[in-house]
Amino acid sequence: MSEAAIRITGMNKYYGKFQVLRDINLDVRSGERIVVCGPSGSGKSTLIRCINRLEEHQQGRIDVLGTELNDDIGNIDHIRRDVGMVFQHFNLFPHLTVLENCTLAPTLARKVPVEEAEATAMTYLKRVRIPEQALKFPGQLSGGQQQRVAIARALCMKPKILLFDEPTSALDPEMIKEVLDVMVELANDGMTMLCVTHEMGFARQVADRVIFMDKGEIVEEGRPAELFDNPKNERTRTFLSQVLSH
Amino acid sequence: MTTVSDVNTHPQPLNTGFQPDGLGARLRRRYFRTPGNAMISLVGMAALLYLVYHALDWAVLKAVWASPDGTSAVCRDIAGACWAVIQQRWRIIIFGLFPYDEQWRSMLACIAMVATIVLSCLPWFWKPLRLSTLWCAGFITFYVLMRGGLFGMRVVMPADWGGLTLTVFFYAAGVLIGMPMAVALALLRRSEMPLVSRMTGALIDGVRSLPLITILFTAALIFPFVLPDWLQGDKIWRVIIGFALFFAAYQAEIIRSGIQSIPVGQEEAAKALGLSYWHRTGRIILPQAFRNALPPTINQLVITFKETSLIVIIGFFDILASGNAAYGTGEWSFAYFEVYIFVALVYFVFVFSLSRYGAYLERRMRFGQH
Ligand SMILES: Nc1ncnc2c1ncn2[C@@H]1O[C@H](COP(=O)(O)OP(=O)(O)OP(=O)(O)O)[C@@H](O)[C@H]1O
Ligand SMILES: [Mg+2]
Numbered sequence: 001m002s003e004a005a006i007r008i009t010g011m012n013k014y015y016g017k018f019q020v021l022r023d024i025n026l027d028v029r030s031g032e033r034i035v036v037c038g039p040s041g042s043g044k045s046t047l048i049r050c051i052n053r054l055e056e057h058q059q060g061r062i063d064v065l066g067t068e069l070n071d072d073i074g075n076i077d078h079i080r081r082d083v084g085m086v087f088q089h090f091n092l093f094p095h096l097t098v099l100e101n102c103t104l105a106p107t108l109a110r111k112v113p114v115e116e117a118e119a120t121a122m123t124y125l126k127r128v129r130i131p132e133q134a135l136k137f138p139g140q141l142s143g144g145q146q147q148r149v150a151i152a153r154a155l156c157m158k159p160k161i162l163l164f165d166e167p168t169s170a171l172d173p174e175m176i177k178e179v180l181d182v183m184v185e186l187a188n189d190g191m192t193m194l195c196v197t198h199e200m201g202f203a204r205q206v207a208d209r210v211i212f213m214d215k216g217e218i219v220e221e222g223r224p225a226e227l228f229d230n231p232k233n234e235r236t237r238t239f240l241s242q243v244l245s246h
Numbered sequence: 247m248t249t250v251s252d253v254n255t256h257p258q259p260l261n262t263g264f265q266p267d268g269l270g271a272r273l274r275r276r277y278f279r280t281p282g283n284a285m286i287s288l289v290g291m292a293a294l295l296y297l298v299y300h301a302l303d304w305a306v307l308k309a310v311w312a313s314p315d316g317t318s319a320v321c322r323d324i325a326g327a328c329w330a331v332i333q334q335r336w337r338i339i340i341f342g343l344f345p346y347d348e349q350w351r352s353m354l355a356c357i358a359m360v361a362t363i364v365l366s367c368l369p370w371f372w373k374p375l376r377l378s379t380l381w382c383a384g385f386i387t388f389y390v391l392m393r394g395g396l397f398g399m400r401v402v403m404p405a406d407w408g409g410l411t412l413t414v415f416f417y418a419a420g421v422l423i424g425m426p427m428a429v430a431l432a433l434l435r436r437s438e439m440p441l442v443s444r445m446t447g448a449l450i451d452g453v454r455s456l457p458l459i460t461i462l463f464t465a466a467l468i469f470p471f472v473l474p475d476w477l478q479g480d481k482i483w484r485v486i487i488g489f490a491l492f493f494a495a496y497q498a499e500i501i502r503s504g505i506q507s508i509p510v511g512q513e514e515a516a517k518a519l520g521l522s523y524w525h526r527t528g529r530i531i532l533p534q535a536f537r538n539a540l541p542p543t544i545n546q547l548v549i550t551f552k553e554t555s556l557i558v559i560i561g562f563f564d565i566l567a568s569g570n571a572a573y574g575t576g577e578w579s580f581a582y583f584e585v586y587i588f589v590a591l592v593y594f595v596f597v598f599s600l601s602r603y604g605a606y607l608e609r610r611m612r613f614g615q616h
Binding site: 077078109154 | 511517521522529530533
C-alpha cells in the first residue's frame, strides 16, 4: 500500500518565460486521496495535467506507476490508460452515445472485446446511477448526468489513479451533490484520487491530505482537519477565509 | 397569428371557423392587405403568369418532340422548342464519341457509377470495409465495361470515352482520390513539426493560387515531357490526379476549419483515455470535423461537379462538349438552345440532389447521430 503511485521531485514548469510551477515535490501513495486547492491561477490544473502529460514539465522528474514521464510516446499512452481524468467541462464525445463514449477507449486502446466492454460500461453506468441513459447522446443529458458519464467513461479503463480537475465547478448547485456522492463512493472503494476542488465538505469527508497551492508552489499540506481549522501559512489563511466566507 | 388589421377587417369571424393559418387567409394577408398591396400583387402575378405561359407555350405546347425521319425537317418553321434534337442526338450527349455499337457498355458503366455514388450515400455503407468494397467494385465494373478487352469486349481507349459517362466518372474519381488527399493535407498542416506544416501550407496555397485550367494543362501536356515513361500513365489518370489535387487543396482548408472548431477538450479527453494519435484522429477529431464542415463540403462538391466541364479544354469530351457536338452538325445547328437546356437539366438533377442530400445529412446530424 505504501508504494508511490505518483512521485514528483523538483519539478518546474514554464509557459515561455513565465514559471507556472516551482519546485514541486509530491509523493502520492497508492490508495491515497488528495485534494488540491488554491486561488485561481495558482497552477492546480497545470499540476494535475502534468501527471498524465497533457502538459510537459521542463525540469525535475515525474514518475507515475513506476514509469518516468519523458518523450517516449508509447510510455505516455500506456500511462494514460492507467490514469483516468475527469474534466471541469466533461469533454464527452458529442457524436457518440453514452455507451460508445464508455466503450471506445477500452475497445481501441485496451483491445477489450466489444461485448465485454459494453458489459463493463453498463456496470459503471449503474454505479453512477444512469444506466437508462446509455443509448442517448451527451447533448441530451443534464450537466450532472454528463459529468457522471465522464466518470464512468474514465472508470471503464479500470484506471489505477483518477485525476479530477474541478469536476463540480461547471455544475448547477443542485447537481453538485449527485456528482460528489459518486466521488465519495469511489474514494471509499480505495481508488487513488487527486482532486482539484473547492468543495471543502468533500475534502473533509474523504481526503487523506489536502494540498494548498499558491503562485505555482505547494505552500502547505496536511490532513484536512489540520489544514482547514489550523492553517499555519498566512496565504492559506487568507484563501480559506475567502472561500469560507462565501 | 392574428394581427390587428385582421381583427379590424374581419371583426366577426372569431367563432365561425375562421382558420388563421389556412392557405387562403395566408395569401390574403401577405399579398392583399391594402389596396396598394393588392394592386402590386395582381400586376406581379399577371406578369409572372404571362412569362410562365410563354415559356410553357414554347417548351411544351408548340414543341416538336420527335423527328420521324431523323432529319431536322420537322422543326422547320415551328414556333416552339425542337426537342427532336434531343430525341435524335441524345446518344452523343450522354455517351460522347463512344463507338455506337458499344454504347450499351457506356450506359451500364454510367449506371454502375451513379449507383455506387447513391449507395455510398446510404448510412448502412458508412463502414470503412463496406465503403471500400463498394467503391472498388464500382470502379472495377466501370473500368472493365468502358475499356473492354475482357469477356470478348472490344477495347475502347479513354480518349474515346465521353459525355455524361465521362463526366460522372471523372467527378467520382477526382473526389474519391481528392478526399483522402484533403484529409492528409489538413492533418499535415496541423502537424506539430513546423517544417511539415509550413511545407503543406505552401503546397495548399500554391495549388489554390493557380487556375484549375493551368493545372489540368500541366497534367495533360507538360507532365509527359517531365515524368519518366513508366510514371506517366494514361492521360486521363494524370488529369484526374491534377483535378483531385485542386479539389484537395480547397477541401483540406475546409476540413482544417472543421477541426479548428472542435473544442480542445475533445482531443485532451481522448489523450487522457490513452487513445493513440490515429485513434484520436480517426474516431474523435475527423468525424466531428466533417460534421462541422458539412455545409462548406457540400458546397465544394457542387462547385467541383460543375468544374468538370473544364476538362474539355485538354481534349476530353465531357457532357458539355458532347452537347456542343450534338448540335454542331450543320443539320441541327439551330437547336443549340434546346441542347443546352437539356445539358443544364442533367447538371441540375445531379447538383440539386447533392444539395438536398446535404440538407438531409445536416438534419440527421443535429443530435449527433452517426
Ligand atoms: N497555455 C498556457 N499558456 C500560458 N500560460 C498559461 C497557459 N495555461 C495556463 N497558464 C497560466 O498558468 C497559470 C496557472 O494556470 P492553471 O490553469 O494551472 O491555474 P489553476 O490553479 O487551475 O486556476 P483555476 O482555479 O482558475 O482553474 C495561470 O496564471 C495561467 O494564466
Ligand atoms: Mg484550473
